[in-house]
Amino acid sequence: MEYSLEKIQEIAHGDEAFIQDMLVTFVENVTDDIETIQSLMPMEEWKEIAGIAHKLASRYAYMSADRLQYLACDIENSVLVHANLAGIAEKVNNLCDETVLLINLMKNDFRVKIE
Numbered sequence: 001m002e003y004s005l006e007k008i009q010e011i012a013h014g015d016e017a018f019i020q021d022m023l024v025t026f027v028e029n030v031t032d033d034i035e036t037i038q039s040l041m042p043m044e045e046w047k048e049i050a051g052i053a054h055k056l057a058s059r060y061a062y063m064s065a066d067r068l069q070y071l072a073c074d075i076e077n078s079v080l081v082h083a084n085l086a087g088i089a090e091k092v093n094n095l096c097d098e099t100v101l102l103i104n105l106m107k108n109d110f111r112v113k114i115e
Contacts, residue, residue: 001065001067001101002065003063003064003065003105003106004064007062007063020110026059030102030103034099034100036052037049040052044089046085049075050078050079053095056099057073057076060072068102075092
């Protein structure tokens with residue numbers, strides 16, 4: 001799982017506290033979004049999931065998590081643009097699983113502490 005803090009560091013201008021706050025905010029928000037997606041999966045609420053995927057795509061962009069950004073956009077487009085639900089559950093599960101890996105990696109790399 002690859003990501004980069006370059007975009008956040010550009011915005012922060014060397015403010016390490018700001019970077020840490022952004023990491024914590026990212027982890028908290030993305031964790032909440034993934035939990036919401038997982039709760040919507042059994043009911044196949046694909047449009048709601050696509051809306052959350054849209055939000056996630058921009059969050060992943062800030063962290064340069066390109067694979068996750070692409071996957072989130074693919075989910076959104078499959079549901080909302082193409083109305084193609086073939087394989088959507090697998091894509092959503094992959095997004096959730098890979099996001100958990102990213103969050104764990106970030107927590108390890110930066111000692112992001114989330115209760």
